[in-house]
Amino acid sequence: MLMPIAALLLYLSLLSSIASADVLPTTPDQIGVPPVTLRFCYEDKQLLPYYAGNSAAVPELAGATIEHLTRAAYEAGISLELVRMPWLRCLQQLEDNSVDALVAAYDESRAHFTRYPVTAEGTPDPTLAINQLGLCLAYRYDNMLPDKITSNLSITVSRPLGYRPIPFPANTVLVPAHSPEQALELVVSGRVDATTVLCELNGIKAQEQHLNQLPVLIMYPPLYQSDGYLMLSQAFYEHYPQYAAQLWQALPQTLDKSRYLQYLNYPFPH
Known part of the structure; x- marks a missing residue:
């Protein structure tokens, strides 16, 4: 009788161990969830x-x-x-x-x-x-922006609030805007001379497609490049x-x- 009882006790012990393992919390790595x-x-x-x-x-x-x-x-x-x-x-x-x-x-x-x-x-x-980007000045087609810059005349440039300063041509007056869309609207309406738009992306010349539908021109080369x-x-x-x-x-x-x-x-x- 001793052997069967011992075997039974061992069997019950193994069952207890398996049951305990089933209810232990699973670590993030075990369930595929990153720890950070x-x-x-x-x-x-x-x-x-x-x-x-x-x-x-x-x-x-x-x-x-x-x-x-x-x-x-x-x-x-x-x-x-x-x-x-x-x-x-x-x-x-x-x-x-x-x-x-x-x-x-x-x-x-x-x-x-x-x-x-x-x-x-x-x-x-x-x-x-x-990523890497280049910014160019975008201006209305009938605005003589390149001539103004060459002649060192004063120009107005709209730029969204909170954007970091970048080097602009001499005699630039900055006009704050609430968004890039509003900055571009100021250009199209003729209220400012220009705004900055993306014109280079990860080393490739590029621009948003909707700019092709607006009466604006892009002034190359990029005014500013940044990482x-x-x-x-x-x-x-x-x-x-x-x-x-x-x-x-x-x-x-x-x-x-x-x-x-x-x-x-x-x-x-x-």
Whole structure:
């Protein structure tokens, strides 16, 4: 009788162990959920080809930058949470660590609260930028803007509030606008001489398709060229430096230049 009882006790012990294993909490890695979430903030106004849609909601076709960042986050093993709000509020929330990241050009005034990929010398590393752009002046076809600039005459340029300063021709007077669309409307209506528009994208000459339907001309070469960096909050970088490095490294590897160009024709034809 001793052997059967011992065997029964061993069997019951094994059953208990299996049952306990079934109710133990599963770790994120076991169920395929990344252990780290990046809270990415971007503006709630459409800015093609980077962001699509004019609201706090994230549309299904969210924009080339969102698709690009989603792929890079996946490669880095990071979960992505998207938050849309006015651009200046994104900057404020990055500074107080309420969000983890945004895309912006390097600016010395933001350096104290942002972390970005750097070279061995400590300067921003363009090889790890998320994208590159060139800005040109767009002006109404009957506005003699090139002649005004050549003659060093005063010109008015509309630009959205919160956008970082860039070098303009001498005697430029800036006129604030609430959005890129409003800035362009001021040009078309003749109330200002020009505004800045995208004219180069990741080294390729490009512009939004709707500009071809407006009475405006684009002044080449680009007035300004810039690299966009995935700027991280101090808190995120300090907590997850290895994920930050993996994410920055994944960005150039997941860049699809053609997808950025396709979003210049958004909304896509059915």
